[in-house]
Amino acid sequence: MNIKKRTKPLILQKYEVLRTRLKSDFPRVHHIEREYGKYLKGYMGEVNVDYFLQFLEPISTILQDICLKVGGKSVQLDNIIISQHAIYIVEVKNYSGTIIFDTTLNQFTRDDGKNETGFSHPIAQAKLQQLKLQNWLQHNGYTNIPIYYLIAISEPTTRIKVIGDTESIAKVVAHGERIPHIILDIEKKLENPNKILHQKIGHLMLRKNIDFDRDIMQEHRIKRQDLMNGVKCTNCERLGMQRTPRSWVCPKCGHKDRHAHYLAIREYLLLFPWITNPECKNFLQVDSRHMVNKALKNVNLTYEPAHKRWLRK
């Protein structure tokens, strides 16, 4: 059973808002576009692999996109599959062209037809995740559960090439569609008289899951004044809906929406942790303090009187 389905990651949602709100003369626009493209591609790859992993649902507990805290550090995992015999970490990687594992030199490179580029080794990354997950399980009273890691290549056209020990790589790296078969083969070989209570561990992970987040505004040095103000049309997504006494109207497509300002407030609070009344007035481009106050009260926020600001919960 899948008890935590993948949703669009918070960071990807942030980039989507940024792309529509960032002023065009912002100096690092191209860098942001590149990062957005990377996140989007990664997410699409994960969704591709989800299709194949769902065939394991009858025999396991599956959690997608999980982030756990271990000893003050966090471990983020694309997929966790818990069966009666073992836990499988499935990390999804998105590479185009040919990927080359050199087991003698312990190197990992990608050849896109033009250049050969070195990347951080996906197996080394997965091993570290395995270790962190093992620590987390121990910390929560579970010992001696075998943990396997697998690397799913999301793009079916990616060529996987091995220099050296092909067998050792083939055991852990495969295209998404082969991953369920690899897991089922391992399952057949495992004989564990004490069956793992996979639902119980799965629900514990779900309870301890934290939302993986990063302050991309700080990373890209984006200030509030770098964003365009205004209410976005809930139909054509253009900025600049106009306030009428009872509603919002889009001058471009004529769409009317009484609640259009809530989308703008949500977007703002996705990027920033708090908002003040004057900031909100400015962002929505309205004059009415009263209207802004009412709107902020209707959103699930906490008011901090000392700073006269509304905080994300």
Ligand SMILES: [Zn+2]
């Ligand atoms: Zn419109």
